[in-house]
Amino acid sequence: MRYRLTFLTWRKGKSWRLTWNKGGERVERYFATEREAKDYAEQQAAHGGRERQRIAQARKERKRGTNTLTVDDLLNAYLARDGIREITRKADTYHAVHLRRLLGRRKASRLTEADARAFMVAQREKGLQQTTVNRRAKILRAACNWAVREGLLRTSPLAGLRLPYARSQRLLPPTPAELRQILEVAPAHIQRLIWLGYCTGARPGPSELFRLTWADVSESAGAALMPCAAKRPGGSDYRKIPLRSDLLDKLRAWRAEDEGCEWVINYHGKQVKNLGAAWRATLRRAGITRRITVYGLRHAFATETIRNGGDIRSVAVVMDHSDPSMLLKVYQHILESQMRAAVEAPEGLAA
Numbered sequence: 001m002r003y004r005l006t007f008l009t010w011r012k013g014k015s016w017r018l019t020w021n022k023g024g025e026r027v028e029r030y031f032a033t034e035r036e037a038k039d040y041a042e043q044q045a046a047h048g049g050r051e052r053q054r055i056a057q058a059r060k061e062r063k064r065g066t067n068t069l070t071v072d073d074l075l076n077a078y079l080a081r082d083g084i085r086e087i088t089r090k091a092d093t094y095h096a097v098h099l100r101r102l103l104g105r106r107k108a109s110r111l112t113e114a115d116a117r118a119f120m121v122a123q124r125e126k127g128l129q130q131t132t133v134n135r136r137a138k139i140l141r142a143a144c145n146w147a148v149r150e151g152l153l154r155t156s157p158l159a160g161l162r163l164p165y166a167r168s169q170r171l172l173p174p175t176p177a178e179l180r181q182i183l184e185v186a187p188a189h190i191q192r193l194i195w196l197g198y199c200t201g202a203r204p205g206p207s208e209l210f211r212l213t214w215a216d217v218s219e220s221a222g223a224a225l226m227p228c229a230a231k232r233p234g235g236s237d238y239r240k241i242p243l244r245s246d247l248l249d250k251l252r253a254w255r256a257e258d259e260g261c262e263w264v265i266n267y268h269g270k271q272v273k274n275l276g277a278a279w280r281a282t283l284r285r286a287g288i289t290r291r292i293t294v295y296g297l298r299h300a301f302a303t304e305t306i307r308n309g310g311d312i313r314s315v316a317v318v319m320d321h322s323d324p325s326m327l328l329k330v331y332q333h334i335l336e337s338q339m340r341a342a343v344e345a346p347e348g349l350a351a
Contacts, residue, residue, distance in 0.1 A: 020044075069152055071111065071140075072104040077152065078143035087207060095136045098123065103140070108147065111157040116140060120164070130166035137163055173299035174292045185285040189267045190278055192254065196265065197297030199247040201305070201319040202226050204294045210272050212264045214255060219248055228320055241318055299330075306331050307338070 016037040018029045031037040075096045079089060102119050103111070116137055123133040144156040174182070179198060183191055196212070197204040207229035216225040216238070225238040243251070254264065263271045279294050298319070305315050306327070316324040 069108045069147075070104065071106050071108050072100055074108045074143050074147055074152070075100065075104075075140075077150075078139075078146055081146070092139050095132075095139055098136055099140050108144065109153060109157065111140075111144070113158060113161050116158055116161050130164055134163045134166050137161065171291060171293060171296060171299075173296040173303050175300075176304065178286075178288060178292070179297075179300070182282060182286045182288065186282045187278065189265055189272055189275065190282050192250075192265045193275065193279075193294070194297060195247055195250055197294070198300050198304075199244055200224070200226065200241050201298055201301035201315070202241070203229050203320075204297050206273060210263075210265055213262050214258065214264060215262075217243075217251060217255075217264065219243075219252055219255075222248060226320075239317075239320055302327060302331060309338075 016031045016034050018031065018037045018041055020027055020041075029037075029040070031040065079093050079096060099119070102122065103115060106115065119140075120133050120137055123136065124130065141156075141158040141161050144153060144158045147153040148156050179194055183194055186194065193204055193209065196202065196209055200209075202208045202212075208227050211227040212224065216227070218224070222243050224241050224243055226241050228237055228239055251264075258264075258266065258269075261269045265272050267275075276294070283292060302315060302319060306312065312324050312327055316322075316327055319327075321327060
């Protein structure tokens with residue numbers, strides 16, 4: 001920026017005019033002495049020089065960072081970011097281990113879609129399901145996109161990566177007969193899990209059912225305030241779920257047993273964090289050989305409720321699904337049988 005100093009014969013006691021261009025416009029400022037005008041021009045020139053130097057230094061550091069950032073560094077920063085649930089961070093950290101093994105030392109800016117496809121092929125050759133492989137590739141792609149937004153990468157090397165179609169593995173949920181068989185040999189905390197999971201459709205784990213406290217349950221109102229897995233914008237931390245009569249009887253008996261304990265599902269008075277091993281051991285004792293997951297209790301609730309005429313929208317609200325169309329997709333086979341029964345219901349016209 002160039003400054004021009006002009007002497008004036010008189011201007012309200014200020015004889016020196018300094019002019020310069022700023023953003024394409026002419027700017028003027030007046031001073032009483034030449035020294036004041038020159039000092040001001042020097043200060044502004046130095047300030048402008050420092051600004052340009054800072055901008056150049058920032059560009060240099062950003063360029064250096066994008067050149068040295070490895071996939072390991074990228075994943076560390078991505079998984080440490082704010083604003084994600086801890087259960088998501090823990091799951092993504094587990095899957096990221098496999099990305100680190102094959103790609104961790106690679107420069108993130110030099111990653112290619114071919115690298116990501118090679119990783120997916122290697123994972124499939126190890127016998128992993130395509131859904132699992134896709135999830136791991138999505139983590140890497142999301143990390144690259146996030147790095148661009150944060151200024152760590154100029155462009156995402158995986159922005160155009162397309163993932164193979166993966167058909168979700170549909171495990172049949174436990175039937176009421178199987179659940180009764182499991183209940184006969186289940187320890188107390190597994191029995192509570194089965195009753196609550198099957199009768200409420202809540203998420204059986206630390207996001208919902210394991211957080212349910214006795215303060216959330218009202219036998220007199222016949223309802224429970226179930227903790228929601230994730231609070232949506234404008235949403236609530238809890239949702240009200242009506243409780244069926246047989247479950248209410250169980251809850252009254254359990255409350256009497258649990259005097260002084262806060263958690264509805266507890267193990268010797270302590271909050272349950274994980275019961276995968278106990279669940280599998282219970283299935284073995286019950287003689288169940290097919291694969292049944294804890295999450296299958298939630299699917300069992302939806303399956304039996306819809307099969308017995310439950311309204312899709314009401315089921316979605318109880319299960320905390322924001323979009324009922326998901327239920328229509330997952331439980332289409334049950335709806336088809338209901339539609340068949342519906343068209344067969346009217347009296348026939350054949351003689």
